[in-house]
Amino acid sequence: MHRTQYLNSVNDFIDWFASNLGHASLFAHSYIDRRSNPAAPRTLAFTTLFDACKQYHWKHNGAFGSPAGACLQTNDAALSALRQALQSAINTVNDSKTLTASSAVMSWGGVRAGNVRWLTANSKGLAQTIASVCAALDSDNLSHPVLTSCQPLRFNAGMTKVYSLLVNDFIIYDSRVAAALGWIVVKYCQARKLPAVPRDLAFPWAPAKEAANARLPKNRDPGLGNYHFPRLISGELHAVWNLKAGWILAEVLARASHNPFRNSSTVPALRQLEAALFMVGYDLPLNVSPSGVNSEPESYAEGDWTECYTAARGKLFHYRVEEGGIRLLDGRFYPVAVINRMLIILVELFGTDPFPLANSATKVRVTPSIPGIGYAYFQATDERGNPPSASALAAVLHELGVLNYTPDNRAPWALDFGDYVQRGRIDLEALLKLESERHDDVGELIA
Incomplete structure (x- = not known):
């Protein structure tokens, strides 16, 4: 037609x-x-x-x-x-x-x-x-x-x-x-x-x-x-x-x-x-059945979790952005203070240069370890965080525009120096707040 x-x-x-x-x-x-x-x-x-x-x-x-x-x-x-x-x-x-x-x-x-x-x-x-x-x-x-x-x-x-x-x-x-x-x-x-x-x-x-x-x-x-x-x-x-x-x-x-x-x-x-x-279209009146009785909207089954995949292995996980940090459906939580410290470490180590994920559970914990996102995350958590958890965090930060990712590269990651990541000031609190508000507003089919 x-x-x-x-x-x-x-x-x-x-x-x-x-x-x-x-x-x-x-x-x-x-x-x-x-x-x-x-x-x-x-x-x-x-x-x-x-x-x-x-x-x-x-x-x-x-x-x-x-x-x-x-x-x-x-x-x-x-x-x-x-x-x-x-x-x-x-x-x-x-x-x-x-x-x-x-x-x-x-x-x-x-x-x-x-x-x-x-x-x-x-x-x-x-x-x-x-x-x-x-x-x-x-x-x-x-x-x-x-x-x-x-x-x-x-x-x-x-x-x-x-x-x-x-x-x-x-x-x-x-x-x-x-x-x-x-x-x-x-x-x-x-x-x-x-x-x-x-x-x-x-x-x-x-x-x-x-x-x-x-x-x-x-x-x-x-x-x-x-x-x-x-x-x-x-x-x-x-x-x-x-x-x-x-x-x-x-x-x-x-x-x-x-x-x-x-x-x-x-x-x-x-x-x-x-x-x-x-x-x-932000919000419509509730549906009305033929009998004239208000009924609930059909379904909100997908909830407020966003589907995502890790970059290297394509492992599926779900996350949501909150004002205080990033939460995964499996229970993991990345506080904004930890994310900020990790980014500061990456700036100090690499500046505008690219870097690897390098988040081996064993190699990050030995000295000297290969510097990368895993190392920065481990240090930002005062050596209490699990380095492999940096995979999911990196994927989310890429989706939020904080990290850049170039496929098929030995050092595929780089910082996106913009409004929230700068050499003299790094604070993602405003970004997470904005994303949290938008998440409630957008309500669109993603998949």
Whole structure:
């Protein structure tokens, strides 16, 4: 199916959405902001979609010289800088710069976990890989061979951000945007008195990534009564519905006679509408069964643990970032003070030079031992830590952008001297706090 065919199949929805885009109350929404003080929680309320856009908030550290911030304008500046870096790297078929730029996109979006590991492992030919997928997405053909090939398509919460910067009318389709789109579709179905959600409007959703026992779990399932939506699956399904969402929103903006997003900002209208949906989709009302009784969201089974693999042996483990350090599912905990001391030791030993993992349980404990991450970790724990435990810590620090990793190298590790790792000051407390907050916000499909 091509773009025109798909848009024709959902023409009535587009007309309805376009005519109601600036409606004064239809899209009013509110929820408890989980980031506020639990003792006095703050309620976020939006009267319209445009109001939701004006309240857009995503904390970031800037990118390629653009300043840090949290509002729509500073985020747009960061995305513009990321777009330029990506386009330059891909246009010159520079795999190294493509890896740097795409990893920076993951940092901006708070989705480094798993994604940077994949980008690094597939860095050879990465520029061409991304260019090929961009061409497929830009073809306006849902059945393009690149999208339907038997070869697995890497498309998830991270890659949607990369392609949104490179493909026309392509939005970031994450769990929050998906939730808001489904929420609007339900309002359309109710207005048209439809018995079920039309197949071409059944936008797949993904749950928020949070603890299974969260005190106030966020609901991202837009289903209501007899209106149901499928679960999002990474790969072709994610890419296809990402295309459909962007096509619809672009057409809605083009048809709307009362378009509050038009000429309201230097930020493109499609980006503004995406930002509005991002804010609305943070938390939806609980599902309502046909009997009218509130029910709990479908499932939060994946909990708040992030899947990761050690670099050398690919050993699977799970971790989560907390303000006080990094915790592994198996019970291990790396306090921020220990991590800081380990990094200081690495700076003193190697500076900007690369270094090995060198975390043998026996060799690190003898004198003289081979210097590396294992040695630095052992010293940082006052010789009480188990050197092999440095493997998992190094993998997490790589995902967080603190360590760089170059595959197939005798000394594959190096410090990433940035905001948090400097020669005169090293303190990851602010980084871990930011990552902990983002973990609660993002709630996107990673795998």
